[in-house]
Amino acid sequence: MANVTFSSPRMKKDVTVYAVAGDTKTLLATAKAHNIPLDSECGNGECGSCQVRVSILSGKRPIGIALTEKEKLVLKLAGKITAQQIQDAETNDIPPPWRLACQMVVRDEDILVNF
16 A cells, blocks of 8 residues: 655645555546546646656655656656656656656555645
8 A cells, every 4th residue: 555645735734545556546546536636637648737746755765667758758848857867767767756647657655746
């Protein structure tokens, strides 16, 4: 199980939900299942409206989570990630801080999601 804490000025308080390890739901699907008001216009990684900042809370080395090609393009064009961060994600399994909620699959680690 992973604890996913959602934090936003749009919410009265932070909300922590449990995500099942090994499930293939995206972060956006997890948010919607728990009525978290995370924006998403297209839901398929093309518009960038679901950009979130993800922080690892476990204190351990983050679990490498592959970025989709759409995610790399949209986040790079938005100035949220650099070419070096993309390379680090691909070669060293170091995830960048910014992700698209519709593309990121929740793993077995506690995270804080700011939006």
